[in-house]
Structures are given as C-alpha cells and as structure tokens.
Amino acid sequence: xxxxxxxxxxxxxxxxxxxxxxxxxxxxxxxxxxxxxxxxxxxxxxxxxxxxxxxxxxxxxxxxxxxxxxxxxxxxxxxxxxxxxxxxxxxxxxxxxxxxx
Numbered sequence: 001x002x003x004x005x006x007x008x009x010x011x012x013x014x015x016x017x018x019x020x021x022x023x024x025x026x027x028x029x030x031x032x033x034x035x036x037x038x039x040x041x042x043x044x045x046x047x048x049x050x051x052x053x054x055x056x057x058x059x060x061x062x063x064x065x066x067x068x069x070x071x072x073x074x075x076x077x078x079x080x081x082x083x084x085x086x087x088x089x090x091x092x093x094x095x096x097x098x099x100x101x
Contacts, residue, residue, distance in 0.1 A: 004036050010044040010053040020046065033061070 004013060016034035024030035030046040041061045042053040056064075067073065 004038070004040060004042065004053070004055050006055050007052045008055075009050060010042065011050050013042055013053055016042065018044065018046075018049075 013034060013036070016036060018032040018034045020030040020032045024046075028046050032044050032046050032049075034042045034044075036042055036055070039058055041056050041058060043056065044053045045051060
C-alpha cells in the first residue's frame with residue numbers, strides 16, 4: 001500500500017481490516033474504521049465501500065471516541081428523522097455543544 005491520504009479510494013487501502021460498531025445494523029448503514037500500518041486510522045461509509053476514506057491520526061480518533069463517550073455528539077441522534085417527535089434511546093442530553101465552523 002502506498003501513502004494513505006484523505007479522500008483516497010478506500011479500495012486502495014489493501015490489506016486493512018475494516019471494523020464497525022456492534023451497534024451497527026445489518027443493512028449496511030455503518031461507519032467503518034481500519035487501523036493503517038503507520039498507526040493512522042481510516043474511516044469509510046459502508047454504504048459506499050469503494051468511496052473515499054478519511055484518514056485521521058490516532059489522537060484525532062481518540063478525541064472523537066472520548067467525546068462520544070462523554071455525550072458531546074448526542075444531539076445528533078436525539079430525535080429520529082423517521083419519527084420527529086420521538087426521542088432516541090439516548091434520551092435528553094444535558095449540554096448541547098454548538099457547531100464548530
């Protein structure tokens with residue numbers, strides 16, 4: 001595999017093992033991650049496995065995972081688009097973070 005870069009076709013990341021959350025469903029609507037040989041992490045959309053891969057450092061992924069565990073992104077899934085009046089399993093979040101531009 002040659003040097004990994006943001007936006008490269010995920011199919012060019014030969015030999016990596018893509019993983020998804022156990023909470024993902026079988027319909028293919030998943031975010032998948034793969035550890036790269038140099039220690040970076042690739043992210044792709046399972047609906048488009050041949051599409052672009054985003055490449056992050058381990059520290060960037062760590063910040064994302066810890067932020068998710070802390071509830072920083074709960075507001076993104078609080079309400080189901082299919083049922084706008086219904087709260088998701090996360091319930092009400094106590095502190096909704098403003099978007100970063």
